[in-house]
Amino acid sequence: MKVLIRGGTLVRCDAAGTVADGDLLVDDGRIAALGRVTSPTARSGRNGGGREHELVRVIDARGCAVIPGFVQAHIHLCQVLFRGMADDLPLLAWLEQRIWPYEAAHDDASLAASAELGLLEMMLAGTTTLLDMGTVHGYDAVFDACNRAGVRVFGGKTMMDAGDGVPKGLRETTASSLREADRLRARWSGKGGGRLQYAYAPRFILSCTEALFRGTVERANADGGGALLHSHVAEHPDEREAVRRALGDTDVAMLRKWGFKGKNTLLAHGVQLTDSEMSAVARDGTRIVHCPSANLKLGSGIARVHELARRGVKVALGADGAPCNNNLDPWVELRHAALLAKVRTGVTTLPARQALELATIEGARALGIDDEVGSLEVGKRADLAVVRMDGPHIEPGGDAWSRLVYGCTSRDVVHVMVDGELVVRDREHTRLDHERVLARARAQAKKLVARAEA
Ligand SMILES: [Zn+2]
Numbered sequence: 001m002k003v004l005i006r007g008g009t010l011v012r013c014d015a016a017g018t019v020a021d022g023d024l025l026v027d028d029g030r031i032a033a034l035g036r037v038t039s040p041t042a043r044s045g046r047n048g049g050g051r052e053h054e055l056v057r058v059i060d061a062r063g064c065a066v067i068p069g070f071v072q073a074h075i076h077l078c079q080v081l082f083r084g085m086a087d088d089l090p091l092l093a094w095l096e097q098r099i100w101p102y103e104a105a106h107d108d109a110s111l112a113a114s115a116e117l118g119l120l121e122m123m124l125a126g127t128t129t130l131l132d133m134g135t136v137h138g139y140d141a142v143f144d145a146c147n148r149a150g151v152r153v154f155g156g157k158t159m160m161d162a163g164d165g166v167p168k169g170l171r172e173t174t175a176s177s178l179r180e181a182d183r184l185r186a187r188w189s190g191k192g193g194g195r196l197q198y199a200y201a202p203r204f205i206l207s208c209t210e211a212l213f214r215g216t217v218e219r220a221n222a223d224g225g226g227a228l229l230h231s232h233v234a235e236h237p238d239e240r241e242a243v244r245r246a247l248g249d250t251d252v253a254m255l256r257k258w259g260f261k262g263k264n265t266l267l268a269h270g271v272q273l274t275d276s277e278m279s280a281v282a283r284d285g286t287r288i289v290h291c292p293s294a295n296l297k298l299g300s301g302i303a304r305v306h307e308l309a310r311r312g313v314k315v316a317l318g319a320d321g322a323p324c325n326n327n328l329d330p331w332v333e334l335r336h337a338a339l340l341a342k343v344r345t346g347v348t349t350l351p352a353r354q355a356l357e358l359a360t361i362e363g364a365r366a367l368g369i370d371d372e373v374g375s376l377e378v379g380k381r382a383d384l385a386v387v388r389m390d391g392p393h394i395e396p397g398g399d400a401w402s403r404l405v406y407g408c409t410s411r412d413v414v415h416v417m418v419d420g421e422l423v424v425r426d427r428e429h430t431r432l433d434h435e436r437v438l439a440r441a442r443a444q445a446k447k448l449v450a451r452a453e454a
Contacts, residue, residue, distance in 0.1 A: 001055040002027045003420065004037060005386060008061030011400050012376040013068050013361045017353055019400045024066055026382040029420035034378055057422075059415060063390040065404060067356070068375050069128025069383040069416060070330035071363025074230075074268040074289040074318030077142050077155075078103060078111055078135040080118035081445040083322035091236040091298050096165035099323060103135040104169030105452035111138045113444035115145035116437045120429055122319075122328045123151060125410035126385035128418045129363065129373060131266060131289070131318070133158050133201040133230055136170045136177075143188040143196055150192075150423045150431050152383065154228050154367060156201040157181055159216070163207035178215045185219075185227060193419060199228035199266075204235075205243055205251040210258055217259040228367070229265040231255070234272040236300040252277045261286045266366060268318065269294075270308070271301045278304070282311040287366040290358070292336035293327075294320035302340045305358075306349040316366035317359050331410050334359040338405055352401035382420040388412045 003026040012018040012034070023037040079099065086098035106114070111134075122130065132155040134142050139157040146153040159177040160170055172180070185198035200216035202208040220227045233251045234240060243251045252273065255261060261284040270288040273281065281288065290303050308315050317337055319328040334355050341350035350358070364374025373383045387408055389400070394407040416424035423430055 001057060002032070003057045003059060003382075003417075003422070005059045005061050005066055006037075008064045008066040008386060009389065009400055010034060010376055011065050011067045011356070011404065013357050014375045014377055024376065024384070026417065026420045029382060031376060031378055031380050031382050034376060059386065061386050063388060064414065065387045065389050065400060065408075066376065067126070067385050067387060067404065068360040068364075068373065069385055069418065070126050070334075070359050071129040071316060071367065071374065072122060072127050072318045072328070072330055072333070073131040073266055073287075073316035073363050073366055074291055074320055075118070075122070075130045075132045075328060076134070076321035077115040077118040077132050077145070078106060079114070079321035079323050080121075080328070081110060081114040081441060081448055083326050085449070086323040087326075091239055091300065092242065094298065094324070099321075100165070100167050100170055101452045102448065104167040105448050106135055106138060107451075108138050108141045110444040110448045111135070111141035112145050113437075113440040115142045116149070116432060117441040118322065118328055119145060119149040119151055120432050120434065120437050122330070123149060123416055123429060124413065124424055124427065125329050125331060126387065126413045126416055127328075127330050128152055128383040128385070128416065129367065129369070130154070131199060131228070131230060131367060132156075133199075133203070136160055136172055139184050140187070143184070143191070147188075147192045147196060148431060149429075150195070150418050150421060152195045152373070152418055154197045154199040154230075155188075156199040156230065157184060159200070159202040159212055160207040161212045162209045166207055174209055174211045174215065177212060178219070181216070182219065189227070195419065197227070199230040201230040202260075204232040204239075205254060206239070206246060210254075213255065213258045213260050220264055221259075225264055227264070229260060231260065231267055232269055233267040234277070235269040235295070236298060237272060240272050250277065252281065256280060256284065263287075263368065266316070268320065269300065269303065271295050271303045273304070273308075275307075278308055278311050278313065281308075282313045285314075287314045287316060289316045289318045289366070290337055291318050291320040291333070292340050293332060294324040296336070296340075297324050297326075302344045304344060305337060306341055306345040314362065314366045315358060316363040329410050330359055331408060334405060352399070352405035355405045356401055382417050384417050385413050386415040388414055
C-alpha cells in the first residue's frame with residue numbers, strides 16, 4: 001500500500017538543510033516522492049482489462065512537521081524494568097550494587113517485558129532505529145521483542161569475562177561469551193526484513209579481557225565486516241582512575257591497541273576524552289555516542305560534542321538506560337545535547353539544526369546506514385515521524401528547527417513509520433498493546449526484584 005503524507009512541513013535533514021511545506025509519498029517501504037504530489041488514486045489493470053484502484057492511505061499532516069525517525073545509538077533495553085530502582089549512586093557502585101544484580105536476575109519473560117516497555121516508550125516518541133546492548137544471557141528475547149515491535153535495531157548481548165564485583169550469574173568465559181554472541185548473530189542478523197543486525201558488545205574495559213575484545217574485533221572485521229562493535233569508554237572520572245590503576249593506561253589507549261576502533265565501532269560517552277584522545281578517535285574513524293542525560297544523572301560530566309565534531313568525529317545520540325536517565329526520550333536527549341553544548345563550549349555551538357541532525361542523519365551515519373535512512377530523500381527507506389507543531393507550547397511560529405528542538409516534546413509525535421509501515425498511528429503503537437505491555441512490565445519487575453533479593 002502507498003501512503004501519502006499530505007500538507008506537512010518537511011524538515012528533511014538533508015545536506016542542504018531543506019525545510020519546505022509539501023507532501024511525502026511512500027511506496028513499497030521507501031520515499032517515492034517529495035514536494036507537491038498528486039494523489040495516485042488509480043492505474044490501469046495489468047492485463048488491459050479494466051482499471052483497478054491502488055490502495056492509498058492519506059495522512060493529513062497539516063500543522064505538523066515530518067522529520068526523519070530518531071536514531072538512538074546507545075540503549076539498554078534489558079534495564080528498562082529497573083527504572084526508578086537505582087538512583088543517585090556513583091557509576092561503579094550503581095553497576096555493582098544495582099544494575100548487575102538486577103541483570104543477573106533476569107529470565108526470558110522479564111527480558112521480553114523490559115524490551116517491550118522500552119520499545120513502546122521510544123517508538124511512541126519517534127525513535128525508529130537503535131543500537132542496543134543487552135545483558136549476558138537471554139538476548140534472543142530482546143531480538144524477538146524488537147522483531148515484533150517493528151523497530152530497526154543493531155543489538156547484541158553484553159560480554160563480561162573479567163572484573164571485580166561481577167555476580168556469578170553474569171560471569172562467562174571468553175570462549176563461551178564469543179560462542180553465544182556468534183550464535184545470536186547467526187540466528188538474528190538480517191531477520192525482520194533486514195531490520196535486525198548484530199553488534200558485538202563487550203561491556204567495558206573493567207569487565208572484559210584483552211582476548212575478548214580482540215575476539216570481537218576479529219569477528220566484526222572478518223569477511224569485509226558486517227557487524228558493529230559497541231562498548232563504553234571514558235565515562236566517569238572515578239572509572240577512568242580505576243582503569244588506570246588496573247591497566248596502567250586509559251581505556252581508549254588500550255582499546256586502540258587491541259584494534260577495537262574504526263568506522264564500525266561505536267563507543268558510548270567519551271566524556272573524559274582528552275584533546276589528544278579525541279584526535280586519535282577522529283583519525284581512527286571511531287564513533288562516539290553522546291548520552292547527555294545519563295552523563296548528568298551519574299555525575300559523569302558533559303562530553304565536548306562540539307570539539308569532537310570539529311575534529312571530524314561522527315557523533316550520535318542515545319538515552320542509555322532507564323535506570324540512569326530515567327527516560328528513553330529522544331527529544332530530551334537532543335534538547336539536553338543542544339543546551340549543554342552552550343554551557344560547555346559556548347552559546348553558538350550546536351544550534352538547533354545541528355542538534356536535530358545529531359539525532360537523525362548523524363546517528364544513521366555513525367551506524368553506517370545513512371544511505372538508507374536518517375533523512376527524507378527520494379529512494380531512502382521511509383523511517384519517519386509526523387510531529388504536531390501547533391500546540392500552545394510551540395506556537396505561534398518561528399523557525400522549524402527551533403520549534404522542534406527547543407519546543408516540541410515526545411507527546412507531539414502523532415505517527416511513526418519504519419520501512420513505510422505505520423508502527424505508531426494516532427499516538428498508538430500498532431504492533432504492541434499498550435495496556436498489556438505496561439501490565440506485564442509491572443508484574444515482571446516485581447518478580448525480578450524478588451529474585452534479585454532472594
Ligand atoms: Zn550504557
